[in-house]
Amino acid sequence: MAGQLSPGHLVRFVTVTAPLSIDDVERRLRERRYIGDRGLATSIFLALQLKKPLFIEGEAGVGKTEAAKVMAEVLGARLIRLQCYEGIDLAHAVYEWNYPRQLLHIRLMDEGADKTDRRTAEREIFSSEFLLRRPLLDAIDNDDATPPVLLIDEIDRSDEEFEAFLLELLSEFQISIPEIGTIKAKQVPFVVITSNRTREVHDALKRRCLYHWIDYPDLDKEVEIVRARAPEAADGLAREVAALVQGLRGMDLYKVPGVAETLDWARSLAALGATRIDANLVNATMGAALKYQEDLEKVREQVPALIEKAQRA
Amino acid sequence: MPEPASPDLLPRLGAFARLLHDAGLEAGPRRLTDATRALAFIDLKQQRDFRNALRSVFVSRKEDLPTFEAAFDIFWSPLDPRASAGMIPGRNRSLPLSPERAKAWANALGLNTSEMNRKGEDQEFPASSSGYSAEELLRNKDFEQMTWAETEQVRRLLEQAPWRVAERRTRRLRPARSGRIDLRRSARHAIRSSGELMTLFRRKPRVRRRPLVLICDVSGSMERYSRLLMIFAHAIARREDLEAFVFSTRLTRITRLLRQRDLDRALESVSKGVHDFSGGTRIGDALGTFNRQWARRVLGHGAVVIIISDGWDRGDPAHLAAELLHLRRSAHRLIWLNPLLGTEGYQPLTRGMAAALPFCDDFLTAHNVQALDDLGRLLAGLDARTSR
Numbered sequence: 271m272a273g274q275l276s277p278g279h280l281v282r283f284v285t286v287t288a289p290l291s292i293d294d295v296e297r298r299l300r301e302r303r304y305i306g307d308r309g310l311a312t313s314i315f316l317a318l319q320l321k322k323p324l325f326i327e328g329e330a331g332v333g334k335t336e337a338a339k340v341m342a343e344v345l346g347a348r349l350i351r352l353q354c355y356e357g358i359d360l361a362h363a364v365y366e367w368n369y370p371r372q373l374l375h376i377r378l379m380d381e382g383a384d385k386t387d388r389r390t391a392e393r394e395i396f397s398s399e400f401l402l403r404r405p406l407l408d409a410i411d412n413d414d415a416t417p418p419v420l421l422i423d424e425i426d427r428s429d430e431e432f433e434a435f436l437l438e439l440l441s442e443f444q445i446s447i448p449e450i451g452t453i454k455a456k457q458v459p460f461v462v463i464t465s466n467r468t469r470e471v472h473d474a475l476k477r478r479c480l481y482h483w484i485d486y487p488d489l490d491k492e493v494e495i496v497r498a499r500a501p502e503a504a505d506g507l508a509r510e511v512a513a514l515v516q517g518l519r520g521m522d523l524y525k526v527p528g529v530a531e532t533l534d535w536a537r538s539l540a541a542l543g544a545t546r547i548d549a550n551l552v553n554a555t556m557g558a559a560l561k562y563q564e565d566l567e568k569v570r571e572q573v574p575a576l577i578e579k580a581q582r583a
Numbered sequence: 584m585p586e587p588a589s590p591d592l593l594p595r596l597g598a599f600a601r602l603l604h605d606a607g608l609e610a611g612p613r614r615l616t617d618a619t620r621a622l623a624f625i626d627l628k629q630q631r632d633f634r635n636a637l638r639s640v641f642v643s644r645k646e647d648l649p650t651f652e653a654a655f656d657i658f659w660s661p662l663d664p665r666a667s668a669g670m671i672p673g674r675n676r677s678l679p680l681s682p683e684r685a686k687a688w689a690n691a692l693g694l695n696t697s698e699m700n701r702k703g704e705d706q707e708f709p710a711s712s713s714g715y716s717a718e719e720l721l722r723n724k725d726f727e728q729m730t731w732a733e734t735e736q737v738r739r740l741l742e743q744a745p746w747r748v749a750e751r752r753t754r755r756l757r758p759a760r761s762g763r764i765d766l767r768r769s770a771r772h773a774i775r776s777s778g779e780l781m782t783l784f785r786r787k788p789r790v791r792r793r794p795l796v797l798i799c800d801v802s803g804s805m806e807r808y809s810r811l812l813m814i815f816a817h818a819i820a821r822r823e824d825l826e827a828f829v830f831s832t833r834l835t836r837i838t839r840l841l842r843q844r845d846l847d848r849a850l851e852s853v854s855k856g857v858h859d860f861s862g863g864t865r866i867g868d869a870l871g872t873f874n875r876q877w878a879r880r881v882l883g884h885g886a887v888v889i890i891i892s893d894g895w896d897r898g899d900p901a902h903l904a905a906e907l908l909h910l911r912r913s914a915h916r917l918i919w920l921n922p923l924l925g926t927e928g929y930q931p932l933t934r935g936m937a938a939a940l941p942f943c944d945d946f947l948t949a950h951n952v953q954a955l956d957d958l959g960r961l962l963a964g965l966d967a968r969t970s971r
Contacts, residue, residue, distance in 0.1 A: 292625075292632055312625075312635035319624045320617065327645060356884075357754025361767065369770030376774060395774065429755065467645070468883055476643035477613065483645050524875060524909065564909065 288345065289315060295344070303498040304333070304340040305491060306484075313482040314341060323440055323461035325476055328484035330466050331528020333495075335423055337484070338462035342419040345460065348412075351421045352405040354428040360435065364445055366402045375400070396449035409459040410445050420459040425475075426468045437475050487529065489516050489583060495529055496536045503536040504545045511536045513583035514547065515559060517576045518569065527559040534558040547580070549573050592627070593619060598691075599658050603641055605684045606650050610641055630659075653678050657692065748823050749965035750790035751885045751915070762787025793887050793915060793965065794824040798873060800892030801857065802831035802864035808922045808949070810850075812891055815955055817841050817849050826881040829857055830869035836877070866896045866935055867903035874909050887962065888914040891949055893923045896935030903935055907942035916944045916965060920958065924948035 289295045296311040317324035326334045342349035352363055372395040379391055409420040440461065444454040463479060465471055487495060489512060496508040515532045535558040544551050552573050560566050596618055600610040618640045625636045634655055642651045680688065768784035797816055801809045816827045820841040827837045835857045843849040888910060896903055911917045919939060923929050940946060945961060948954045
């Protein structure tokens with residue numbers, strides 16, 4: 271099921287103290303090999319202090335989801351992830367009754383010797399035992415030592431109805447289940463919402479959040495990211511690939527490669543044993559960074575020039 | 584709770600919020616409160632952090648970032664000794680302010696108006712040059728010799744037109760008589776009858792109207808149609824999910840500008856927001872911009888794309904063809920409206936039109952209300968399936 275975690279993720283971390291300053295956030299991100307800019311660290315720090323959700327936007331593959339994941343590690347908190355998709359509804363995002371089990375239970379009760387009355391039966395089958403907890407309920411109804419990080423990923427894929435529901439959830443931090451009652455968060459989770467901007471998210475929702483736009487990194491930062499995240503790539507290779515991608519971003523392409531693509535590319539080249547780039551290698555592995563046929567064709571014509579530029583950078 | 588930011592900072596912060604507001608950002612009391620709270624956690628001596636903190640509170644759209652940076656530079660840059668020598672470091676940016684507001688702010692901040700306003704920009708739109716003034720429209724013979732009163736009629740006609748854009752199936756389900764079994768409701772019901780599934784409830788995908796994307800040519804050769812087409816766009820925007828763009832030499836998104844209820848005010852903001860009415864035409868470039876910057880954002884959910892242009896293109900036909908091919912792949916349906924098609928004896932012989940034809944699903948006219956009505960019927964009859 272989308273957004274659900276395997277039991278392996280539910281391990282409690284040892285309590286970690288909350289970050290004390292922007293520098294502290296920056297340092298902790300770096301320790302976990304997340305190379306972000308000062309602005310992101312500031313937004314994260316403030317979101318934690320003001321207890322507001324953090325809304326992160328950026329082109330695909332700049333590390334939005336990763337930021338939330340690393341945040342959970344940094345805080346020593348559990349990460350609860352809700353992947354949005356078109357048509358996502360409360361049954362998938364909040365809770366659902368386990369109907370097959372409920373039906374089975376009723377049958378068994380009927381066959382049992384003591385015929386319980388209907389009210390008792392109802393109370394029994396509408397208890398938390400028969401409740402399937404989805405990510406949002408999980409995040410609200412938690413008694414973790416540290417408030418969990420709730421990642422609402424790619425909200426732009428969901429529809430307006432779901433957005434409206436989220437708006438309500440984020441202002442009240444409570445969920446009402448008719449059969450059980452209202453569940454209010456004992457501690458508010460740290461909410462991170464990401465969007466690829468495939469559509470505009472409603473202003474009302476954004477208004478509740480702090481906002482951060484993650485831009486493509488500059489060359490030095492991207493080299494640093496490749497070194498941190500794809501250590502198998504030799505230093506020279508890391509720099510050349512990063513410079514190459516920076517060159518591609520300046521071109522008129524349908525889909526500009528993100529940092530994720532840079533990493534894929536560096537890893538692919540490293541897997542081929544490359545320590546420098548050359549035209550043959552680039553042509554063979556270009557698919558790691560470019561995902562449209564038109565883009566591939568366009569770039570293929572200019573490979574030698576791009577390589578030369580990248581090696582000078 | 585830490586101490587609130589220093590007392591003399593608060594009025595300045597309020598003034599900064601007003602500047603942002605005047606420049607078009609949302610900077611209401613809630614955000615101002617957030618900003619005040621945020622600054623309590625920031626080392627104010629670090630200008631970088633101060634800027635980052637205010638940005639994350641006041642900005643909530645990528646498009647607003649440049650405005651914020653400019654406003655920040657203008658408002659918070661410390662007075663520098665060089666300023667008196669005629670240079671104002673960090674104040675070379677510009678803000679989208681109305682002339683009066685720019686003047687007021689320049690006075691308040693001790694700057695020249697030119698430092699506040701967008702560089703060399705004539706805020707006044709050259710209204711006299713286009714089909715936007717009533718008299719000119721009256722003089723124009725072509726759009727079926729339409730008088731002002733007649734365009735008003737057209738507007739009403741369009742608003743009352745009975746058609747709505749066709750629907751498509753979404754992934755959200757709703758209760759229905761036929762369709763997949765709805766276990767949730769069925770089981771719910773069964774519980775009342777001791778677990779016996781007496782009735783099977785069903786549900787099927789809900790339908791929604793398809794989003795429309797209108798890309799409208801407002802170059803010189805299209806001048807006489809542009810007002811009516813804007814009326815058309817406004818009429819649709821009032822009731823459908825419409826994304827609208829205009830282009831002549833470059834592409835401008837006018838979706839937000841059209842949202843105003845009042846037609847004249849909407850048209851006024853469009854004419855102010857679009858800077859190249861009646862310029863030359865580069866359809867290929869405009870569609871290229873659309874494909875790169877907007878397609879992924881507005882073409883989800885099975886959108887129908889309507890291009891309105893006469894196909895007079897000064898660019899390379901091959902370029903236009905390539906962009907149209909790409910656009911066609913990402914749209915549910917690509918419709919080209921050509922006002923000239925209504926002219927007797929017209930044949931799509933312009934190079935641009937000839938290059939474009941193979942990629943369009945429909946090629947229709949748009950020279951009168953009847954034609955727009957035909958378009959409406961076509962839109963209403965589109966297939967509910969998500970792909971072509």
